[in-house]
Amino acid sequence: MTLRSRRATTLAAVLTVGALSLAGCGSSSTGSSGSSGGASGGGGGGTLAKLQKAGTITVGINGENPYSYMDKSGKLTGATIALDRAVYKQLGIKTVTGKQVDWNSLIPGLTAGQFDEVSAGMSALPKRCAQAAFSYPEIVYKTALLVPKGNPKHLHTMADIKKSGANLVTETGAIEQGYAQDMGIQTQTVGTPEAGLQAVESGRADVFALTAISLRTLVKTQNAGSKVEVTPAFTAVVKGKEQIGAGAAVFRKGDTKLLNAYNKELKKIIDNPKEFLKIVGKFGFTEAERPQGKTADTAYLCSGKLPDAK
Missing domain, CATH: 3.40.190.10 (Periplasmic binding protein-like II)
Structure with a gap:
């Protein structure tokens, strides 16, 4: 749910067998999780500690306005970047830099350790949730x-x-x-x-x-x-079902401490309408794009269950 859906294309064709061995979705409060270590640290905790020590994180972007892109001066900006900066500041990570890649290279690049988060407003869809860990929802798409x-x-x-x-x-x-x-x-x-x-x-x-x-x-x-x-x-209705879409930050499944720390700070923003609009309103986002109810439930989105149209 350019939801680029936010791109609905599956990533199976471009993922390695090793990447496809990842499984499962997490809860609405913690997103997906796994027990293996991320590409940058073991036991799910190494990446967060490494980033805090360095004071910087590189995120993968697709270069799409108004989500995450480089402006005319070459500065990294966009609504999801603004949310990242607000969250990572609370985690002691002062600098957010971006690496732009093709849409279908975002999750493979994350898995390969080219960056430590995907910040592109990527929709939480079942096939993606089986490949990577999605955060608490950031943005709703209509x-x-x-x-x-x-x-x-x-x-x-x-x-x-x-x-x-x-x-x-x-x-x-x-x-x-x-x-x-x-x-x-x-x-x-x-x-x-x-x-x-x-x-x-x-x-x-x-x-x-x-x-x-x-x-x-x-x-x-x-x-x-x-x-x-x-x-x-x-909200689009297809075959009698409402098409719910919400985007989130994306992490490696092994980076559980990073994901959980990110979720804790992000949820404070999403649950506060005034703070949400303060951060993303300048990029054209409104209260209509703030996750609420089932659109604020990562596990529900990852399940692929769609409600009947009323």
């Missing part, structure tokens, strides 16, 4: 539609697109592509959010589906408001 100004085809949901036969474009690997496939909606695919915007602006597509926060950011940064608009966010 879908929105990018349409020509005035919304001439009156599109507000994925069901509207299916019913109207509108020409849909999605980003390759994004969760919205999966929604379309499951609903039998034909779609064009593009490699970037900018390409999706261009498709709608040029008339090659009637609608571009992506997460609401991504579309709002896209229109703002591209100064595209005169030609297109973003519909209100909605």
Whole structure:
């Protein structure tokens, strides 16, 4: 649930057999856990101690605004980076640096020890939870539609697109592509959010589906408001099931002390609406993106259980 779903593509094809031997999801308060040591320390505790001693951590990013990216001056920024900095400051780790890699290289890079956390707003999905440890949820994703100004085809949901036969474009690997496939909606695919915007602006597509926060950011940064608009966010319903999506920080399964320490500080922020908006509001996030209820339950998200649409 660019949820890039936040990218729904599975990672099995790019993971090694050793990485695939990881298993299980954790509780909502501690995320996934394991007994083996991380790539940077044994017994689940070595990584946290190492990072505290160094005073710095490197996180893996995909370079996607507004989650985690390098700004025009080359500074690491974004909503998940802001959350990281607030959390790690409390853990005695003053500096957060980033290494940008392709989306499908984030978990493999983490497992290989190229960085010690994935900070990209990655959705907690069952197959991913079997490969790495997801933190307490950081951000909730809802879908929105990018349409020509005035919304001439009156599109507000994925069901509207299916019913109207509108020409849909999605980003390759994004969760919205999966929604379309499951609903039998034909779609064009593009490699970037900018390409999706261009498709709608040029008339090659009637609608571009992506997460609401991504579309709002896209229109703002591209100064595209005169030609297109973003519909209100909605929870997609596929085959009678609401598609719940929430992103989290991702750790190696063996790094249990790091994960638990991170969760303890992160939960304080997420459970405080004012503090949450203070940290991520400047990146366009609102109360609607703050995890609550089942969207704040890592184990539930990792289970893949979806509620019936009301």
